[in-house]
Amino acid sequence: MTRKCLFGVVIVSLFLCGARSASAATVALLNASYDATREFYRDYNAAFVKYWKAKTGQDVRIEMSHTGSGKEARAVIDGLDADVVSLALAYDIDAIARRTGYLPADWQSRLPNDSSPYSSTIVFLVRKGNPKHIKDWPDLINPGVSVVTPNPKTSGGARWAFLAAWEYALKADGGSEDKARQFVRALYKHVPVLDTGARGSTATFAERGIGDVLLSWENEAYLVINKSAKGQFEIIYPSISIVAQPPVAWLDKNVSRHGTTALAKAYLEYLYSEQGQEIAANHYFRPVKNPTGRYRALPFIKTFTINDAFGGWSSAQKKFFADGGVFDQIYQP
Amino acid sequence: MALKQNRSILPGFGLAMGITVAYLSVLVLIPLSTIFLNTAHMGWHHFWSVVTSPRVEAAYRISFGASFLAAIIDSMLGFIAAWALTRYRFIGAGILDAIVDLPFALPTSVAGITLTAIFANNGLIGSLLAPLGIRVAFTRLGIVVALIFVGVPFVVRTVQPVLQELDPELEEAAETLGATRARTFARVILPAIVPSVLTGFALAFARGLGEYGSVIFISGNMPLRTEIAPLLIVIELEQFDYRAATAIALVVLLASFVILLAINLLQRWTARTYAL
Structure with missing residues (x-):
């Protein structure tokens, strides 16, 4: 399985390299995520692509990689060329920071609410x-x-x-x-x-x-x-x-190499926007704040x-x- | 001609040998040697405490035990299947022959999910076994079932060509000389096929030890009871503990090497003893 994983990583990265060079006009962003976010990010990515196009005129394509959170973190450590990670717990992103130095140790303070938009x-x-x-x-x-x-x-x-x-x-x-x-x-x-x-x-x-x-x-x-x-x-x-709290972070070293720093930050910051929060709520995540019951409300616990x-x-x-x-x-x- | 006895009839020995050594190094020896190097860093004490912890020991017992049992059953089933396919002509033999290879082609996770669905208590076969008190999915029995599934084709494919070569006239000759069916089987057929059955056994056993995809779905993965060694390796990796993972792997590697070597020796010995 590990071997299959690594093999998969190689194939995926080859694809991405190919994709990146093939279409210079479209910018690609890879989001390495965990199992339970598939449906959420499908909707969110579509919304972000539209928002970014309207704001900058640039076409962007978001690619996703989903598996168990620990497995995904290990894929990134082993070389999966992701721009941003959105994992199930902070420890897995800490592990990436500690083992690769792709992002600083204090990454969790860079975005509001411990970098957890939902x-x-x-x-x-x-x-x-x-x-x-x-x-x-x-x-x-x-x-x-x-x-x-x-x-x-x-x-x-x-x-x-x-x-x-x-x-x-x-x-x-x-x-x-x-x-x-x-x-x-x-x-x-x-x-x-x-x-x-x-x-x-x-x-x-x-x-x-x-x-x-x-x-x-x-x-x-x-x-x-x-x-x-x-x-x-x-x-x-x-x-x-x-x-x-499933946190998110951009991987500094990868985004600066890809020239996607601004895009990656905007992609994650948009999660905190009204629209991002609403999509999260629609997928039964709890938004950061829901003061006036603007989004779908889940039972109090x-x-x-x-x-x-x-x-x-x-x-x-x-x-x-x-x-x-x-x-x-x-x-x- | 006599002077050139050492030369093979086929040309290109140097080239072939070069390619063999190169690919063995790049694909087999270098990756495997990194396992040794990785564990070399961790120190004997740490290594020993990892591979003798109760959970790891239990996983070894389950992995080796289930693979061994499955390989034995594979050998019997595989031999019977090979026999049916080579000795009898029947409609659909070609299709059956192709079906034998399916487990080779099928992604093992698909096999695992399917077997689990069928053998779970609410599944097609599981629901028939449940009233009898037999539980397959999420037990050790389930592990053996999954390993049999992936192992049988190895035996069929190693025994089949030998049976095809074995002339039925030999059996007829034995019969005309007054041998009973059992005696013909024991003295004529068995000696000829034992080496190939052993090869099939070794392949199925080795495959069983390394099998991950199909087993984790059906085994239930309970520590000490149904947790296999490859799963423990993955668990260690997911805790970013590469050394513990390689330590567990190293023991599997060494043990499989010793077992495969022993089977190879046994196979040579039987081939010599039973030489026709």
């Missing part, structure tokens, strides 16, 4: 009528409940879900580190399948019929609801969840941020998901 959260997707009566986090470890979530080691969405479960147990009445540890251990005992990415888990739950509840990105859960027969699934909002609860991604990654971390300890016999 956010999401982790919700529960259950089957019709919620037969197992799942209302909140503790219901997930009731006897006979089977939970589907991807592997936190490979999936960004799964990491957000893990942290949400942890923080719930820590902050619950009588909560403590030990209680939280017991809770996540019990929770993952109820997981029959660990897919490598969010889309894989969604398929396992929705199409294979495995599990009673899927821990899902909010926008992905709505996508499932809209794509399946009416009433087949329901979304449950737990009492508390995490603000999942009490949330916490990774910075407040865990002191940012680097320390969360180290404590929970690194080799030998809390997640590995769960599976120690």
Whole structure:
């Protein structure tokens, strides 16, 4: 698979080189993104192309590359010639900064709201009528409940879900580190399948019929609801969840080599515009601000941020998901 | 003529050898040696703690165990298929022959998704097996099923040409000399095909060890239970831990090399012992 990936990277870059030189009039921009943004960026790119043409008269073509967030980051590190990245979590962009120097370490302060133009959260997707009566986090470890979530080691969405479960147990009445540890251990005992990415888990739950509840990105859960027969699934909002912020950044070294610096910045800044925010809201992301209910409103849910609860991604990654971390300890016999 | 005994009838030995060495170096030896170099940086202690962690050890057991079991089943199924295709004339033999190769051509992820859909508890075959208490998808059995799928053609394609060459008259001769069917099979047919079955076994086994695409969909990927070594390698890479990934890969590489070498020796030995 790795070899296939690298091969794919080579093919893609060859194509891009070819495409770039073939049409000098049109400028191309490559956005390396993660699984759950396919539908959103399809709409957003069309809107941006129109906006840019009207503003500068320049034709621009946006190309997308989608896979799991960690895999995408690794493709960029291994040489995928992307202009901008829009990944599931800041840690993956940090890794690009640390390993390649394509962008400065403080990249996250360059755009508003921690470079996150939209956010999401982790919700529960259950089957019709919620037969197992799942209302909140503790219901997930009731006897006979089977939970589907991807592997936190490979999936960004799964990491957000893990942290949400942890923080719930820590902050619950009588909560403590030990209680939280017991809770996540019990929770993952109820997981029959660990897919490598969010889309894989969604398929396992929705199409294979495995599990009673899927821990899902909010926008992905709505996508499932809209794509399946009416009433087949329901979304449950737990009492508390995490603000999942998928950040964006331009890769300085690549854009200056391609001569696309201004374009890449404008492309990302436009995400914060009224139109960008509206498209995000239409795809069930939560806009930065929605003061007058101008955009589609999603149900209120009490949330916490990774910075407040865990002191940012680097320390969360180290404590929970690194080799030998809390997640590995769960599976120690 | 006698003086030129060393010369091959076909010209171009130097050129052919040069191309072989060049491609082996560029495509096989240099990439593989980077695995050694990468792990050389990490120090023995770190290396050992990575490859002996319970999760990695379990993955090795699952990968080698499932590949071995699948290769054995492949050998039997493959032999029977090759036998049917070479010894019997029937309508549709040509089509069947072509279908055997399909697993070679099919992207393995497509195979994985399809097998999972069929063997899941709500799938075509899975729903028949579920009442019997047999679960295939998301269990070790599922891994073996996926590996059988990708492995069978290797055995069929290595055994088939040998069976084609094997003259049915030999079997008739054995029969006229009074040999029973079982004896004919054991003393006439088996010795001739054992080396090719072993080759097919080795190919299917090696393929099984490296197989990723089809397995991750059907295995469920549970740590310690259904997690295969190639998946652990990918997981390490996705944590940007290239060294741990290469350490896990190095053990697979060395073990497969030793096993393949042993099979090759066994094959030579059988070829000599059973020489007709």
